[in-house]
Amino acid sequence: MQKLKVGIIGAGRGGSALLETLKDFDNIQVVGIADIERKAPGMKIAGQRGIRCFDSAEKLLRESQLDVVFEVTGDDGLVKELRSMIPESTTLVESRAVNIMLTIIRERKELLEIKEIKEQLSIILNSAQEGIQMVDRNGIIKYVNQGYTRITGIPAEQRIGTNVFDVSPDGALVEVLRTGKPCLGKRNRAVGSNAEVISNASPIVVNGKMTGAVVVFQDISEIIHLTEELRRSTSVINGLKDEIKKLSEGQGKFEDIVCQSQKMKNIINLAQKAAREDTTILITGESGTGKEIFANAIHAESPRNGKPFIKVNCAAIPENLLESELFGYEAGAFTGAGKLKLGKFELASGGTIFLDEIGDMSPVLQAKLLRVIQGQEIERIGGTHPIKIDVRIISATNRDLVDLIRRGRFREDLYFRLNVINIHIPPLRERKEDIPALTDLYINFFNRKFYKNVKGVTNKARDMLMSYNWPGNVRELANILERTILMADGEWITEELLIPYFEQFKGREKARGGILPLEEMEKRMIKKALEEYGTSVEGKRKASEALKISLATLYNKLKKYGIRI
Numbered sequence: 395m396q397k398l399k400v401g402i403i404g405a406g407r408g409g410s411a412l413l414e415t416l417k418d419f420d421n422i423q424v425v426g427i428a429d430i431e432r433k434a435p436g437m438k439i440a441g442q443r444g445i446r447c448f449d450s451a452e453k454l455l456r457e458s459q460l461d462v463v464f465e466v467t468g469d470d471g472l473v474k475e476l477r478s479m480i481p482e483s484t485t486l487v488e489s490r491a492v493n494i495m496l497t498i499i500r501e502r503k504e505l506l507e508i509k510e511i512k513e514q515l516s517i518i519l520n521s522a523q524e525g526i527q528m529v530d531r532n533g534i535i536k537y538v539n540q541g542y543t544r545i546t547g548i549p550a551e552q553r554i555g556t557n558v559f560d561v562s563p564d565g566a567l568v569e570v571l572r573t574g575k576p577c578l579g580k581r582n583r584a585v586g587s588n589a590e591v592i593s594n595a596s597p598i599v600v601n602g603k604m605t606g607a608v609v610v611f612q613d614i615s616e617i618i619h620l621t622e623e624l625r626r627s628t629s630v631i632n633g634l635k636d637e638i639k640k641l642s643e644g645q646g647k648f649e650d651i652v653c654q655s656q657k658m659k660n661i662i663n664l665a666q667k668a669a670r671e672d673t674t675i676l677i678t679g680e681s682g683t684g685k686e687i688f689a690n691a692i693h694a695e696s697p698r699n700g701k702p703f704i705k706v707n708c709a710a711i712p713e714n715l716l717e718s719e720l721f722g723y724e725a726g727a728f729t730g731a732g733k734l735k736l737g738k739f740e741l742a743s744g745g746t747i748f749l750d751e752i753g754d755m756s757p758v759l760q761a762k763l764l765r766v767i768q769g770q771e772i773e774r775i776g777g778t779h780p781i782k783i784d785v786r787i788i789s790a791t792n793r794d795l796v797d798l799i800r801r802g803r804f805r806e807d808l809y810f811r812l813n814v815i816n817i818h819i820p821p822l823r824e825r826k827e828d829i830p831a832l833t834d835l836y837i838n839f840f841n842r843k844f845y846k847n848v849k850g851v852t853n854k855a856r857d858m859l860m861s862y863n864w865p866g867n868v869r870e871l872a873n874i875l876e877r878t879i880l881m882a883d884g885e886w887i888t889e890e891l892l893i894p895y896f897e898q899f900k901g902r903e904k905a906r907g908g909i910l911p912l913e914e915m916e917k918r919m920i921k922k923a924l925e926e927y928g929t930s931v932e933g934k935r936k937a938s939e940a941l942k943i944s945l946a947t948l949y950n951k952l953k954k955y956g957i958r959i
C-alpha cells in the first residue's frame with residue numbers, strides 16, 4: 395500500500411495533537427516536522443518516534459517530496475509564503491482546516507468508543523439472569539434485556555415503545571415515576587406471564603433531574619417452588635424425627651402386652667422388676683412369642699426410658715458387617731470407609747441395645763462382645779483408643795443356647811454374662827387362655843387398618859383357633875387374622891375363612907412325615923370322640939370311655955385345650 399507522505403509545520407499544541415492523531419492512520423507517513431523553536435513539544439514527540447525534525451519549513455520542503463503539508467502555526471504570513479514554496483502536486487492544509495479535521499476525528503473516535511461501551515453494556519445486561527426494563531420520564535419503555543423476555547415471554551419489540559402506565563400500571567416502575575423514589579423488594583406477577591417476580595426499581599437522575607426509571611426483577615417462581623419443596627421435605631424430616639424418637643423410646647409398654655394366662659402374668663411381673671434394675675437380661679422363647687415387645691417394654695419401664703433403644707438383628711446382618719454395625723469405624727479404616735461411622739453401641743449411649751437372635755452371632759464377635767461387656771468400652775474398627783460406653787444389654791434368642799454351648803457354638807462365659815436375668819416366654823400353645831384376648835386385639839387392629847367391621851369369631855372358628863398348635867406363636871395368629879379379616883365379607887370370622895390356613899399348616903405337618911405333637915394328637919382325638927358321641931353329659935361319658943380316660947380327666951383336658959362345647 396502506497397502511503398501518503400505528510401509534513402507538519404508547527405510543533406506547538408496543534409502540531410503535537412496532529413502527530414498524536416495521525417499515528418492511528420496506517421496509510422499516512424509523517425515524514426518530518428518543522429519549527430523554529432527546537433524545544434517545541436511536537437519536536438520532542440517526533441524525535442521519540444524517529445520522525446525527522448527541521449528548524450525551518452524550507453528545509454522540510456526541500457528534503458522530501460510531500461503529498462500533504464499541514465500548517466499548524468496559525469501564522470497567516472507563513473501560509474502565503476508556503477503557497478509559493480510548495481509544488482502544485484502537494485496539498486497545503488491550513489491550520490483552520492486542520493482544527494476542523496482534528497475535531498471531526500476526535501468526535502468520531504469518541505463515538506466509536508461509545509459504541510463499543512454500548513455493545514459491552516448490552517452483553518452485560520443480556521447475560522444477567524434478571525429481567526431489566528428502562529423507561530423515560532413519561533413512561534415510554536426504551537429498553538428491555540433478554541432476561542426480561544425469558545422471564546415474561548414478551549419479545550422486546552412488542553414491549554419497547556409502549557407506555558408502562560398502560561401495560562404495567564401496578565408495577566414498580568410506575569411507582570418510581572409517580573413518587574420519584576426507589577421502590578425496592580416489590581413482589582408481584584410479571585404482566586403477561588405467570589412468573590412470580592420480585593422487583594427493585596430506581597429513578598434515573600441526570601443533572602439533578604429524573605429522566606426515567608429502571609427496574610431489575612428476579613424470577614422467584616423457582617425459589618417459591620423450592621421453598622415449597624423444602625417445606626414438604628422439612629415436614630417429612632420432622633415426621634422421621636418423630637419416628638426415630640418413637641423408636642428410641644421403644645414401641646411397646648407392658649400395658650400393650652395382652653395376657654390372660656397366669657404364666658404370662660408371672661413373667662410380666664418378673665420383667666417389670668428386672669426393668670427397674672440396670673441388669674443384663676436374656677429373653678428366650680420360640681419365634682413370634684413376643685420377645686421383642688418384652689425388650690421394648692423393659693426399656694420403657696427402666697430408668698433409661700427416653701434414651702435410645704437400638705435394635706440389632708444379629709442374624710440378619712452378614713458377619714463381616716456386623717462388627718462395624720456394632721462398633722463403628724474410623725474414617726479410612728478400610729477401603730470404602732469414607733467417613734467416620736458410629737456403631738450401634740455408641741448410638742445407644744445412655745440407653746439400651748437389644749441384640750436379637752444372639753444365638754446366631756459368630757464366635758469371633760462373641761469374643762469381642764464379651765470383651766465389651768467386661769470392659770464397658772468399645773473400640774471402633776481402625777480406632778486407636780477405647781471408648782467408654784454406658785449401655786444396657788438386652789439380648790434374645792429362639793435357640794437353645796445351652797445346647798449351642800454343648801456343641802461348642804456359643805461361649806459359655808458370654809452366656810453367663812448375658813443371662814444375668816432370664817425371661818423365658820412360653821409358646822402360645824402353652825398359654826391358650828391368651829388366644830381370645832389376642833384375637834380381640836388383632837380384630838380391633840385390623841378393623842382399623844382395613845376399615846372393616848368384624849365383630850369377632852364364631853364359636854367353631856374360636857374352637858379352631860384354640861385347638862391349633864401355633865408353631866409360629868402370636869405372630870402366626872396375627873398373620874392369619876390379618877388375612878381372614880381382609881377376606882371377610884361379613885361381621886364374623888367363620889371356620890370356613892380359617893380352614894385354608896389350617897389346611898396349609900396341616901400340609902406342612904404332613905410334609906414333616908405326618909408327625910404331630912402328642913398334645914395336638916390328643917386334642918384331635920378328643921374332638922373326634924365328641925363329634926362321634928355328642929356333647930351331652932351322656933355323649934361325654936361315652937367319649938371318655940372310648941378314649942379310655944375318666945370323665946373328670948376329659949373335663950380337665952377340655953379346659954386345657956380350650957375346647958368349647
Ligand SMILES: Nc1ncnc2c1ncn2[C@@H]1O[C@H](COP(=O)(O)OP(=O)(O)OP(=O)(O)O)[C@@H](O)[C@H]1O
Pocket residue numbers: 650651652653679680681682683684685686687688750791792835868869872
Ligand atoms: N402378648 C402379646 N400382646 C400383644 N402383642 C404381642 C404379644 N406377643 C407378641 N405380640 C406381637 O406379635 C408379634 C411378634 O412378636 P415379637 O416380634 O416380639 O416376637 P419375637 O419373639 O421377638 O419373634 P422373633 O424371635 O421371630 O424375633 C409382634 O407384632 C408383637 O407385637
